[in-house]
Amino acid sequence: MKVMRNCALAMRLVFQYAPWNALMVILGIFIPGFFGGLQIIFVQQIVDSGVFWAETGLGLETVIRSGILLVTMLFFWVAFQRFAMYHTKKVQLKLTKYMAPDIMNKLNNLEYSAFESNDVQNILQRVSREPWENIRVCFDRTVISVQGIVSILFVLGVYMTISVWIGIGLAFVAVPMVWLNFAGTHCFHRLFEDTTEEARRMKDLKQLLQNRHAMYEMKVFESQALMSEKWMEASGNVESQIRKVGNKSLLLDGASKILSLVYFVFIILTISYSLLQGTVTLGQFVAAIGSIGTLTSKVNGSSWQVTEMVQLALDIDFYREFLELPERSDKREVKEIAHGDIAFENVSFSYPGTDRQVLKNVTFRIKEGERVAFVGENGAGKSTIVKLLAGLYEPDAGRVLLGGVEVRDLTEELRRKMLSVVFQDFQGYELTLRENVAFGNISYLDDNIQIKEALELADASELYLQEEKGLDRNLGHLEEDGKDLSKGQWQRVAVARAFMAGAAFCVLDEPTASMDPIAESRMYENFAKIFYRSGTIMISHRLASAKMASRIMVLDGGRIVQDGSHEQLMAAEGLYRSMYLAQSSWYKEDAGLKEDSFMEEGGHR
């Protein structure tokens, strides 16, 4: 069963990373589990021997010995509890220390497609929120629940030595009780599965209501009413689902409680009756009756604990799935290549889990040091070419070659030497400026000259020149003295990062999308500068940048439909020319190029 398997997984993991502390937790929790039963025995002995001593004046040492045993036991009881608590905390710390880095490694070895797949998103989301805590809590709960059951059975065993009727009663009660408890927890399991859709709705709404852009729209459009309507609908659904399942589980739980209650009353009455009959000694009576309150509360608690454990165990399903995610192939061993050409040979590709072919039998060759631009509409497949080049995905058919070798066979170092990429959704990291730039080539982390040069090339020198801490200033809000950059500034940092790499090819995937006109044109001038340093592959739908490339490839619907220099493509009728005219019309000196004239051209596509 899933629950068992997951509990075992939690056990295994905790023992793997903190074996000693885990053992201590188990001992610290399990040993006192028997104390409840032992206490009954000791109290019984004290009282019985006390009575015997009172009547005969003999056997005082038995009284004293049992008394000492009882006191010692109670001492250890509390001490063990504290001991286990301490080791639980230690387990927690050790898991962050040893387990977390392993998770990081696993994340790094995952196939990249996992990060873009919707199914895996949920898993990764869970992994992104301190997954080791889930494991630890599951471990804790497992230990506590098992201990709870063991200690209840032990106490009942002791009761049975007092009266066999208690054992017989138990045999009657146990089966329905276990069944009721099981059904109750199973109910909750269903709740977990059923609410996901509704719960995701809630989450989506929450994200919307935390989004400042959405807030702005909501204020101006006065659409709070709709939001509140949606919220009430979703929360109402969640509510009725919880109620429904909750009521059912309460009913089952109630039945099991009443059953146990009947059993306890039966115990009290049996023992009292036996006392009157004289088949039970005073000590036995006192010990049994005295501990009945603790026993009932334990039984009460244990059904709750087991429910909780089942929930937690089901909850760590995500981690098991995470461990089972496929890892990257480890073939990357080619360390040298003969030349620096990039080539696509009959490449076809569709994203895993989708039907649509994004690239259809694409073939091209880019020579070392060449400046190439890919242009095309949204969804034409431009960015996919970049992802294939960077080795994030592998083609379904055909080959992606760097220097005549398939990308997936190159070592990471060599691939990096060949290729640096600025992605469309480039990232700004809330760390120091130095780190942000040096991420392009981490071995230059302490090389101020390189970093400054890269920033200068990216036209971002002002980011450190006016700052007190220079390159070591903090970006973002993580540190108190950190300041956020504008999107355009972040972009320049990202471009500087690419310059750091000093790779044979620099791939720029729409890197100027959020820049203002001046910054954009300066960036193009800088591109011109780096063109002399390395080959460039540019992806853009702003054709001004494409114009700077010596060769332009036009993509449409996953195929390359045009290939040539700007002049060549402008001379021919086609997609490129119509796109270019549309954009440039805004800037033509004479407004004579009437809107209608190129609307016709745009229209003929």
Next chain:
Amino acid sequence: MNSMKHKGIRYIGFCIRDVLRFTPMVLWGKLAVSIVDGALGVWMPILLAQIFELVPNLDASNIFLFKRNAVLLCLCVGIPPLCSLVARATAVYNDSKKESCYGWSLFGHAQKIKLESLEDPEVLDAFQKANASYEQASASRMLSSMFIIAEASLVCISTVFVAGSFSLLLIPAMLFGFLVHLLTNLYSEKHRATIYRGQSSIRRRLWYLWQQFCRKESVKEMRTMGFHEYMKKLWVETNVKVVREMQEVELRAARLEGAAIIVKNACYAGNVAIALYLMVSGGLAVGEFAACLSAFSLLQAELMTLSFKIGEFFAAYHYVEEYYDFFQTETEAVGREKYRPFQKEISLKGVHFRYCGGNRDALDGVDLNIRKGEHVVIVGVNGSGKTTLSKVLTGAYLAQSGEVRYDGQDVKDIRRDDLYRDISLVSQDFVHYNFSLRENICISDLSRRKDEKHLQEVIGSVGLEELVQGIGGPDVPLGKEFGGCELSGGEWQKVAIARGLFKDSPLIVLDEPTSALDPLVEYDILTKFLELTKGRTSVIISHRVGICRAADKVVVMRDGRVVECGTHEALRHAGGEYSRIWREQAKWY
């Protein structure tokens, strides 16, 4: 906000207020359970003592008493499970209500806070914490643990007195042990909470770094550039600090509480010894001695519950603080004056605006007039204050000094909802609602939700007819998260523009709405937009200066100021900022 912290008791007050408001049943349920449980807890040791006193000398005269007590004991044992059933029912009820009550109360408040506060990372952080807080039902948990603490303390004290009724000698040690235990527990929990709070910034960093390993955008870069190992190192090094500090805290707590346990157990052993001595010396009957023993062990058990619950209380209390702290965020000022639709112009005079925590004015004395029916385009480099200006214009941000007037009526005094009724917008970061296409468009003017004709017009004007037919009508849900239709970036942008147009308002603001579109579509949409908004006042913010030619007025911004203002033709030959930007962009074509 910080000054509001540590005001102790008031948060408990907030909690009780809200529980009474939202789910009074939960409070009464918990209270009833606690009272009954507490009463039984107090009664149980007394009852047991009576039974044990009775048992050694059972005879015909007191057999009835014995039987009665046995039945009472059955009640004593039987009622708590029923109570716990009630407690669980209240928990389920509370759980089912938390989104519609606590959740909506939080997010409802969030809608009222000042828009610029949402730019403040501190406010956002507080928001997230508040969200996490109610999701864990912290208020209800705090109240539960509070009640249980009170209940367990009561039982402890009554146990002490039951034992004391046999001999006063037993009281001091029991009481002392109890107090030592309680106080050390309180102290170390408090210490732990303080340290934990002190680590909040370093924990945020850990959290942030960890996120980078799970997000596709950063993973992509880590892999292509190879700084994975470095990020890992950063995380591990940061974590080591946290771990070391927490280890010290735990060790200290373990030592302190260990010492307390020794003291407490010494007291306990002393008591057993005293009781034994009293029995041997004849001061206590055997039954009474047994009752003492059972009282002692009951006390031990209750103390364990107590220390567990105190830990829980502090954890929950911390969350509760985070929830209610968010309600202290400043709310938006709402004017009182009725808005008179403007007939002549909107005028800005000497407007200054600065973001919270900013070190310079985002708007540094803006003067501007926009006449009714004008198409105004605002251009300027990044960070020159274009978007901020548009938000001040619509009254979403209130200027710190200077004034924004609609026909002489100050925006500060106008009733906000009145004003917004006349404004529409397409923002730079327009929102993808995972609702139906109809809702996505009609959200700008819900009163016309049923106006099919208008909807079709708008859909047609932005060129979405084909898409609408393709996906199967306007009522198909969008967004793949819930199995709806996924649109491309460009299609979403069209939807956003349709949304802005759907609201038939005299003023419409467009903030950079075409950045994700390819050139042909961009051209098409911008021209059409100007056509569609004929007769309406429109303010367009754009990086593409090309659009300026079609505008009635071009506003050029730099460093938070309006540096130029006029028609495209006039400005292009003026040789100022505008002609520079124009040349920079045009030379590439």
